[in-house]
Amino acid sequence: MVxxxxxxxxxxxxxxxxxxxxxxxxxxxxxxxxAHAAIAKACGVK
Numbered sequence: 001m002v003x004x005x006x007x008x009x010x011x012x013x014x015x016x017x018x019x020x021x022x023x024x025x026x027x028x029x030x031x032x033x034x035a036h037a038a039i040a041k042a043c044g045v046k
Contacts, residue, residue, distance in 0.1 A: 006033045 005011060011027045040046075 002036065005029055006036070 006029075008029050010029055012024060013027070014022070014024045016022055
């Protein structure tokens, strides 16, 4: 999933609530790779 987010321009998340309400959210992924790298560095992940 992270690989797809690094390659993508946007991500769409769709879900259905327990009341059958449909929800769709769109997230722009610009800056994701840099943010992921900063998190990995801060957590000591290689």
